[in-house]
Amino acid sequence: MTIKLIAIGKTDDKQLNSLIDNYIKRLGFYIKFSLEIIPDIKNSKNLSETQQKQKEGDLVMKKLSPSDILVLLDENGKQYDSVSFSAYLQKHMNSGIKQLVFLIGGPYGFSEDIYKKANGKISLSKMTFSHQMIRLFFIEQLYRGFTILKNEPYHHH
Ligand SMILES: C[S@@+](CC[C@H](N)C(=O)[O-])C[C@H]1O[C@@H](n2cnc3c(N)ncnc32)[C@H](O)[C@@H]1O
Numbered sequence: 001m002t003i004k005l006i007a008i009g010k011t012d013d014k015q016l017n018s019l020i021d022n023y024i025k026r027l028g029f030y031i032k033f034s035l036e037i038i039p040d041i042k043n044s045k046n047l048s049e050t051q052q053k054q055k056e057g058d059l060v061m062k063k064l065s066p067s068d069i070l071v072l073l074d075e076n077g078k079q080y081d082s083v084s085f086s087a088y089l090q091k092h093m094n095s096g097i098k099q100l101v102f103l104i105g106g107p108y109g110f111s112e113d114i115y116k117k118a119n120g121k122i123s124l125s126k127m128t129f130s131h132q133m134i135r136l137f138f139i140e141q142l143y144r145g146f147t148i149l150k151n152e153p154y155h156h157h
Pocket residue numbers: 072073074075076103104105106107108109110122123124125126127128129130131134
């Protein structure tokens with residue numbers, strides 16, 4: 001199984017990007033992982049929130065394969081602790097799916113089409129994080145999840 005994280009909008013924050021890159025490298029020891037950034041919508045100032053979400057959603061749909069399992073990161077999703085999240089990852093690996101895709105929404109969240117298409121929703125907290133910060137937090141949790149599955153000391157430090 002491979003894991004892909006799709007996020008909307010580039011972040012120019014060098015420090016944040018360097019932390020993200022660091023965890024992506026570490027995660028790569030355990031699983032084939034990719035981060036795909038969908039560029040910001042141009043001229044979004046002229047669009048309503050719903051229109052922007054719709055456009056972002058259309059771009060996301062184009063990136064998906066029919067066999068992908070799509071899981072949204074959404075503050076109203078299901079909450080896991082790190083150990084149960086690692087079991088969630090293991091369950092998907094055992095199920096024989098090809099690719100697990102996690103999706104981070106843009107500044108206004110997801111379109112209705114994306115909600116309909118999704119196979120599940122995961123929340124990292126009831127608090128709202130920026131669409132940039134959540135990349136780092138989630139990739140770290142993926143890394144942590146695999147260290148738990150492999151019984152590495154990282155989780156216990
Ligand atoms: C600024 S938030 C969007 C908030 C928007 N009001 C909404 O209703 O979704 C941008 C993206 O970050 C992610 N996000 C933010 N906080 C989150 C949390 N606590 N758990 C999971 N994902 C979160 C979601 O993917 C969300 O679409």
